[in-house]
Amino acid sequence: xxxxxxxxxxxxxxxxxxxxxxxxxxxxxxxxxxxxxxxxxxxxxxxxxxxxxxxxxxxxxxxxxxxxxxxxxxxxxxxxxxxxxxxxxxxxxxxxxxxxxxxxxxxxxxxxxxxxxxxxxxxxxxxxxxxxxxxxxxxxxxxxxxxxxxxxxxxxxxxxxxxxxxxxxxxxxxxxxxxxxxxxxxxxxxxxxxxxxxxxxxxxxxxxxxxxxxxxxxxxxxxxxxxxxxxxxxxxxxxxxxxxxxxxxxxxxxxxxxxxxxxxxxxxxxxxxxxxxxxxxxxxxxxxxxxxxxxxx
Numbered sequence: 562x563x564x565x566x567x568x569x570x571x572x573x574x575x576x577x578x579x580x581x582x583x584x585x586x587x588x589x590x591x592x593x594x595x596x597x598x599x600x601x602x603x604x605x606x607x608x609x610x611x612x613x614x615x616x617x618x619x620x621x622x623x624x625x626x627x628x629x630x631x632x633x634x635x636x637x638x639x640x641x642x643x644x645x646x647x648x649x650x651x652x653x654x655x656x657x658x659x660x661x662x663x664x665x666x667x668x669x670x671x672x673x674x675x676x677x678x679x680x681x682x683x684x685x686x687x688x689x690x691x692x693x694x695x696x697x698x699x700x701x702x703x704x705x706x707x708x709x710x711x712x713x714x715x716x717x718x719x720x721x722x723x724x725x726x727x728x729x730x731x732x733x734x735x736x737x738x739x740x741x742x743x744x745x746x747x748x749x750x751x752x753x754x755x756x757x758x759x760x761x762x763x764x765x766x767x768x769x770x771x772x773x774x775x776x777x778x779x780x781x782x783x784x785x786x787x788x789x790x791x792x793x794x795x796x797x798x799x800x801x802x803x804x805x806x807x808x809x810x811x812x813x814x815x816x817x818x819x820x821x822x823x824x825x826x827x828x829x830x831x832x833x834x835x836x837x838x839x840x841x842x843x844x845x846x847x848x849x850x851x852x853x854x855x856x857x858x
Contacts, residue, residue, distance in 0.1 A: 568660065569656065569657075569658045569659070569660070570653075570655075570656025570657045570658065570659075570660045570694060570697050570698055571653050571656045573656070573660055573665070573697045574649065574652055574653060574656055574693070574694075574697055577649075577665060577670055577697070578649055640681070641678035641679060644677060644678055644679065644680055644681055644686070645674060645677060645678055647686060648677050648680065648686050648689045648690050648693065649690075649693065651686060651687060651690035652690040652691075652693040652694045652697070653694075654690070654694075655690060655691050655694035655695075656694045656697060656698070657694075657698050660697055660698045660699075661698065661699055661700055663700045663701075664700065665696055665697055665700050666700060666701075669696065669700075669705065670696075672705055672708060673689075673692075673693060673696075673708060676708055676709070676711075676712045677689050682716050684716060684719065685714075685716060685719060688711070688719065688830075688833060689711070691833045692707075692708070692711070692833065695833070702829070703829055704825070704826070704829065706825070706826055707825075707826040707829045707830065710780060710781050710782065710826040710830075711826075711830065713780050713781075714780055717776075718776050718777065718780060721769070721773035721774075721776055721777055722777060722782060722827075722830065722831075722834065723834050723836060724768040724769045724773065725740060725769055725773075725774075725777060725783075726804070726831055726834045726836045727767075727768065727804060727836045727837065727838070727839040727842070728740055728764070728767055728768075728769060728803075728839050728842045729803070729804075729823070729831065730801040730802055730803045730808070731801075731802045732799065732800055732801055732802065733800050733802075734800075737822060737823065737828060738822075738823045738827070738828050738831050739788070739820040739821060739822045739823065740764070740769075740820055740821040741762075741801075741818055741819070741820045741846060742761060742762045742764055742819055742820060742821070743759065743760055743761035743762060743818075743819035743849075744759065744760055744816050744817060744818050744819060744849070744850060744853060745758065745759045745789070745816070745817040745819065746758045746759065746814065746815065746816055746817070746853065747792075747815065760849050760850075761819070762842075762845055762846065762849055764842075766841075766845070767839055767841055767842040767845070768839070774821065777827070781824055781826055781827075782823060782824060782826060782827035782830065783821050783822070783823060783824065783827060784821070784822045784823075784824055787819055787820070787821060788819070788820050788821065788822045789817050789818070789819055790817055790818040790819075790820070791817070792815055792816070792817050793812045793815065793816050793817070793818065794812065794815050795812055795813060795814060795815060796811065796812060797811070797812040798810075798811055798812075799811070799812070799854065803838055803839075803843060804836050804837055804838050804839075805837055805838045806838040806843070808843060808846075808847070808856065809856070809857070810850075810854045810855055810856040810857065811854065811855045811857075812853065812854055812855075813852070813853055813854060813855050814852070814853045816850075816853040816854070
């Protein structure tokens with residue numbers, strides 16, 4: 562039997578670059594600072610900067626309309642090529658030493674390349690680079706639907722997803738990610754009179770506003786409807802795995818939990834985000850549920 566030689570993630574990445582780009586990627590010195598990070602300047606200066614980046618110079622400099630159009634197209638292609646090579650280069654930092662023997666689908670990689678041409682934001686480039694590295698490590702890990710969803714995502718929406726990740730959890734019973742925010746109990750006369758048959762957390766207090774939730778729903782990362790669990794009976798054990806922390810408890814009284822659930826695309830993107838436990842949220846969640854769930858010490 563012929564032994565199959567293993568390759569590292571970076572070797573597989575270079576193979577893809579040679580196959581799809583015709584050459585290996587090389588690092589280039591980036592500008593000392595992006596326009597978005599520079600100090601505020603007069604409107605006219607900003608206007609000229611944006612015009613220059615677009616290739617539509619404010620001053621015609623004696624060039625004909627056709628020459629200016631050709632110049633703009635040339636600058637656009639150079640910028641797209643820079644984005645493409647930059648993201649592939651960044652992916653090297655996330656490539657594991659050991660990867661699957663399966664090759665990355667060339668059609669998947671071609672669509673990936675097409676989608677990143679106009680991604681210039683540094684944080685978004687990092688996210689795309691992690692996707693490429695993850696796909697190299699395990700081909701088929703990221704669907705084309707997820708790639709197109711990410712293409713629609715703005716930097717502000719990526720920040721909203723980052724905030725959502727800090728208050729999201731998975732469980733051993735159901736690995737799909739979710740955000741708990743409230744509970745319901747079957748109505749009784751005493752509960753109706755006391756108003757204690759339900760409770761809801763205001764997630765905006767923990768960094769995730771309702772408009773941000775709507776934006777994540779709009780781009781297809783969260784399901785549009787709030788989800789209710791089946792009734793959890795007394796004695797049911799819970800094990801919620803939050804970033805860097807596990808929250809365990811036992812149901813005291815029959816209860817229905819309310820939460821937002823991630824779509825398949827949202828679930829694929831969530832592990833790419835580096836986040837820490839949101840302690841204020843977890844404390845508030847435990848306080849809200851303490852009458853129906855025993856979280857121990």
